[in-house]
Amino acid sequence: MTRRLILLRHAKSSWKTSGPDHDRPLNARGRKSADAIGNWLRMAGHLPDQILCSTSRRTVETCTRLGLDVVPELRGELFHAEPEEMLACLKQAEGRCVMMIGHNPGIGAFAGRLVTSPPAHDRFDDYPTGATAVIGFDLSSWNRVAVGTGHIVVFTVPRDLL
Template structure:
């Protein structure tokens, strides 16, 4: 059996926002367009998660909403600015074979590098920019069997590659 991970960093947020906290910071206009483009790309490529496990921040919630994936989502406080180790723990508790994790850097980028057996030859992979989305497959029957460095590369995209400018 195979489990599939879709690992997405939230889209570009509005640093000039009047939000009362980092947690409440929304997407900016580019981020909204990027999240929509990511959702279209995921549907076009057939990368449709059975479940989404997301940070509860405003920008991750907006990213999920704009992607229009029609997948059930849970918002987990542990994913707000989570380390790679916390992301690993959260994923190992997932119950569906195709799971999306939606979170923040630097943890999500560190997790992407550590969980993949091979990484994409994309020039932006190592800084995991906003909206970066990695798709990996794992030869495991359940997420509880997850091991570091075991993900097989399926796909990788960033919004800049998807948007027509």
């Protein structure tokens, strides 16, 4: 049975606000990028049936702007999560196509560890804001996911879409 994972790093956030890092909103460029990613996902048919999202303001705002018809599950453990924490969270997922919205450096490292080989895209290794990887797995359930078991279906960044 095929499963898909959409790994999305939150869109560009603002550094102009004071307060905790957790509470930073998207900036204008980030809002435009999140809208573009959502349009691209819908047009390409990459539609998750489950969304696991960090609790930060910028990840929640990114998720909202995607315009997908799925209520996100807000997960505190995804705020600045390491790849191991992300893997543990994914192993509990139940959807056939799961989206995970998080932060670097964890999400970029997680993407790199999951796939057998990286895509031929010059931005995959640094996984900039808004970077989105769609990864396919030949698994019957997410609890069988492991390092090196996925393959890149497609990878993009907002700059490719705008």
